[in-house]
Amino acid sequence: MNPKIGVYICHCGTNIAATVDVEEVVDFISKQPNVTVARNYLFMCSQPGQDMIQRDIEKWKLDRVVVAACSPQMHELTFRRACEEGGLNRYLFQMANIREHCSWIHDDRAQATEKARAIVNAAVRRVAWQEPLEVSHVKINPHTMVVGGGIAGIHAALEIAESGNHVYLVEKESTIGGHMAQFDKTFPTLDCAACILTPKMVSVGHRKNIHLLTLSEVEKVKGFVGNFTVTVRTKARYVNDKCTVCGACVKACPVEVPSWFDEMQGKRTAIYKAFPQAVPNIFVIDKEEIPPCIEACPIRQEAAGYVALIRDKKFKEAAQLIRLRNPLPEVCGRVCYHPCETECNRGYVDQPLAIQHLKRFALDWARKNKVEIKPPKIEKREEKVAIIGSGPAGLACAHDLAVKGYQVSVFERHSTLGGMLALGIPAYRLPRNLLNEEIEYLEKLGIAFRTNVSLGKTTNLEQLKRQGYKAVFLAIGAYSGVSLGVKGEDSNGVYYGVGFLRRVNLGIRTPLGKKVAVIGGGNTALDAARTALRLGAERVAILYRRTRAEMPASPLEIEDAEAEGVAIHYLIAPTKITRTSPVSLQMTCVNMELGEPDASGRRRPIPVPGSEHNLEFDNIIVAISQRPEMEVLSDQNGKPLFAITPWGTLQVDQDSLVTNLEGVFAGGDVVLGPSTVIASMGLGRRAAESIDKFLNRQPLVNFKTHMPKPIVPRGETFRPHRYSPMYKDLPRQKRIEMRKLDPDKRAKDFSEVELGFSVEEALQEASRCLNCGVCVECLECVKVCDPGAIEHDMSDSVQEIQVGQMLLATGFDLFDAQVMSQYGHGKLDNVLSSLEFERMLSATGGTGGKILCQNGKPPRAIAIIHCVGSRDENHHKYCSRVCCMYSLKYAHLVKDRTQAEVYQFYIDMRAYGKGFEEFYKRVLHEGSNIIRGKVAEVVESGWSNKEEGHLIVRCEDTLIGKFREIPVDMVILCNALEPRQDAARMRQLFSISLSPDGFFLERHPKLDPTATMTDGVFIAGCCQGPKDIPDTVAQAASAAARILAFIQKAEVELDPIVAQVQEELCSGCRMCNSVCPYLAISFDEEKKVSVINQALCKGCGTCVATCPANAIIGKGFTNQQIFSEIEGVLV
């Protein structure tokens, strides 16, 4: 083919021509094949230059054009358009860079010219192979997303919304306003920041087409310009829009943490509004995470809540909070195995909080002070539910169902109610009068109790059905003692632990001799041993086959037993029991040693050969484990009615607790095996929800009742919440120990052993709580909220939003001056960062706008230090632009509000903007001392730290050439403005770049400061670089204008320099799919070929190089084009 190429060499003024002999290059290139015309001109990009090209295209019928000039980054688009207007397809143009690649980097004229010749020749050879390409268009979604609700985001959102288009304003804090809302007055006009900002904030809140999403962050961005799909996560606010901002909740909240809005100088409660003029004007609850004590509880009791209330001396409220969610609070306060304490984060500091004892304290107090806790109002329903078993599982289920309004009947086979609470746990741990009070409360809820009714004997499932019970909950416990499996076990005088305790608790005469052995190491064994003592046994010994470390009983129980005189023998087990006389038993025992771990993870006991020996006892109590009684779970012929697990427990569905029989649910020990009170209650609660769904004919899925999730252990370098010191830095405090009855005296009867906390003990112990996660769910706010706006069980929501363009206006972070330890920030009193001082100046700050030192007195002299972290080789090399001006502002305000002397320490005074110089002069006239010199250090005055001194600023005054030590009362630092901490993550999300100093990179620093290299993504404000409010607003408006222009055009051009799969060559290997950095390649399952999305493709060429079949072509970068370019350079 014979292309007709026009070649134009640009002088670019002297930029190129000074180093490259352009005439020579023209001369050379005009002699090359296919070059129809070759010219040179001073400025090809100018009007005459472009006209020249267009005239030549017409005159010489050129079908290819080469311009040798600057970088394609600068003017490729310019010349492409020029060619297009001249009638030539714009992709038949090639740019040769002989400026950045040649004249600007070389000095030697001869060599530079030779290089320029090669570059131009290469372009000429290449352009011959270029093909015309057509630009494609995509539609633009007219919705826009603005990320960041500071002044930039607010202004841009308002400008865009003015056109009637929709804007999504996404802000990660609970209010918009950004850093500007923290300022007092702004330079140089001394406008009050709130006065100019809040009306805009209100507008944002009111406009129907601005969708304000606070507490929200962008999680994922997919798509391309005009068609983005953004995933936004909105954190739960826990307060809905019924809030009238009355503030009653703030008064009721017991937790206080530093306020981020006040730069950690002030405090605010867990439920709060960042500042009075916040938009949206609704409170928010700071719940970083659910406190571990609440998470660990099977019935989700708000442990942290009632501990906080006790700490605040609100004992009545604490008792009410406990009773709200716990149907057996008195029981739990005494016998629960407290998983809350096991997970209590205080354990990382010293010891976990005594949550159980505090619970008991609150209830004891309420009882003593006759606090009446009324049952809630219940709307009755007609369905009847039968609960078999009045233990903790049955009672919890009964409670929850009764509160929902169902007609609940509890059937108990014994004459006493309470299950293991009455028949297992001894009275010295759980006084019976308290258990009776619990049952009385449940009766007030309308629950009917029927004793001496036994499933399988006096009633059965059929009968219950006929009597109209629509659902049954089986909570029959695990009352069958597991046998040892040794000969003689069935001798007279041998009891099983559960059976023994049941007899004693029912008042049945239980003959017991003086010497009693208890086999086992669990709580049942301990209870049996201590009960035996109280029944008159003189020598009680526990024999356990492993060591103390493996004993499942609670360590405190073991200690109490030993204090009472129970002897515990380890690594010993019986092999045979023989009756030697009417009153004594001989137990043959062997010693054990520990071998490899077994299935439970504990080391397996192995008998030591030859260690058999005999021991004499009057009675033996076997308490090694319990199982549910199989007879109850079987029919008359002994066939099991239900599915049974290999461990002998009842099989149920894990989530719904339903058995294999419809309408029959089960929970408690019958399902778990010998477990704990609270775990059984948890299942009872879940069963109630499940039965409720069943009776309403709903599917048994999506349960809301809490099941504790495993809690990941943390280390001592974690912290309870972000405002708290690390666990390792918190001061140590001892846990208050529970006082008990004297061990010598107490084993005589069944009086309660633990005495309970006194008020002082309770207050002291409660003060150790760390308020993990900030909000402790004490629910006081709910109580005082008239409109009922508080929803503690709100959860985060995630939504996908379709937008056409996005604007990032995420602002800046302040440099942490503690890094420059010579200035004493964080160590010395009265050294403040700029934002901390702004908060002090603000009327909504801690001092109401007064300038005061820590000791409450006004300062006599203030130092303002410029460039803290800016213009610094060790930190940020750039200038933060606003500090000189706001320092002058501070100087003025200090002079205005105090009598203090002002000293400013500067390097250069930058007062470049409109009105800035005037302001500078005014402040100088007011009499500030302006010293040119970098401050070396800020130290405390005086050598001895006994006197309350002031600060000394040590610096060099370079204009008078002297070293100075200036006494001041307060030092204000001008911290640098830095990129946000998460700038790197943000830039990845939005596929943009960062400048070397970490701010977002603009497309062109002069000509396009608010666009990025990524089409459809714009930036504005300090996230692009430090700037003041006027410049920020200007950038926001500029970005908004650009966005609106695209919305107006409704479509955008797509560059056709993209990759394309030649389907007939594609083998379907899909290697290209995974290498594309823009995720533009997918696989067509029907055609079995890879497909490239031309809109997402950026033409990087990775897939072209990857394809093993050479099936992908890079349009505009074909092999022929590239090879001919290389040839052109070498020839």
Added chain:
Amino acid sequence: MKYLYYPGCSLESQAKAYDLSLRAVFKLLGEELLEIQDWNCCGATAYMSVKETVAFSISARNLAIAESMGGEVVAPCSSCFTILNKTNRYLKEEPALRSLVNQALQSGGLEYKGGVVIRHPLDVLVNDVGVEVIKMHTQRDLAGLKIAPYYGCQLVRPERGFDDREFPTTMDDLFSELGGKIVYFPVKVRCCGGMLMSTFNEVGLKLTKEILECAQENQADVIVTTCPMCHFNLEAYQKQINRKFGTNFQTPIWYFTQLLGWTLGASDEELGLKYNFINLPKEKLGRALEAV
């Protein structure tokens, strides 16, 4: 760990006490100190500004010898410590300089590859040996002796070293563990004036006076230091300072190894106490621990 001892010129002369007490401390703790063979001047002189490459070569000769011996260099004098570290860093970071210096070293049959680490004895004693081990060897308790620990400016700056550059605490922690009471001493990293005592005497005297003044106001019994230059300035000019400023300083100045060695039970000779101008009365020094 083999410790290669680089005394430096002042420890052979004016700071003899530092040398003696350092050796005594290491011996009492059972740590071996092997003196670098045929060591020469570290280069902490004005010659660095006159003929830089030559100065670096002279300094690097010590490092080359140390490298061939194998081990970590222990340099007690703050200036030697700073300059040897500076030489080390420059040679590591500038290959052009390194090749020139190695050419010079070659003529002495030496080569420096860049593998030497230079430590200060305070760092070695507190961080390698450890306070727990030191306490196991103590024979005497400081019994509340009021100490002002003076680090001077070259110990923790400019290199990022073993302690904070503005608020170091290594000596504070060491001596409080040994029973001393550390007084409030905010000037602990202020410059004593260094060479300025000779060249700009007024400036030097003023700087030293401030350090002495702070110690005196906080009722320190003794100022403890890690640098021969600081020791000299603080001790030898007290009379001159008293005359010029009307003060009445009589503050004993000890090397930290002297005080540490005393707690380890060393004798007065071993600690070079006779080289201290200003006497610290023995009653103040604390008492012997009961035999365990």
